Amino acid sequence: MINTTALGANIRELIVQASRGNEAQALRLAGLVQADLRTILSSPDDTPRASVDQTQQTLFAIDEVLMLVNQGDLQGALAAARDAGKEWRSTMQQD
Numbered sequence: 001m002i003n004t005t006a007l008g009a010n011i012r013e014l015i016v017q018a019s020r021g022n023e024a025q026a027l028r029l030a031g032l033v034q035a036d037l038r039t040i041l042s043s044p045d046d047t048p049r050a051s052v053d054q055t056q057q058t059l060f061a062i063d064e065v066l067m068l069v070n071q072g073d074l075q076g077a078l079a080a081a082r083d084a085g086k087e088w089r090s091t092m093q094q095d
Contacts (some may be wrong), residue, residue, distance in 0.1 A: 004092065007036045011058075011085045018078040022067055026077060030065045033084070037062060056093035058084050066088065 014015035017025040061084035
């Protein structure tokens with residue numbers, strides 16, 4: 001079972017690291033978040049459809065973070081990380 005509080009904290013730390021220009025930490029954190037989100041999405045349970053959709057949107061934003069960091073676009077990665085944070089907060093408010 002994924003600790004959703006820790007997942008939210010990792011997204012917040014990802015935003016901080018991206019804003020500081022720390023590519024290595026941003027990649028590490030985005031990878032952790034991505035793995036956790038994929039685990040959540042692959043879990044067979046009775047998650048409401050809206051929560052699944054929001055989790056998928058969060059994952060799309062994290063995928064974008066990874067792509068942008070790998071391209072050296074930390075400003076774009078920061079914007080995508082902020083989007084991921086907003087999506088994740090929306091997911092948690094629905095539960």
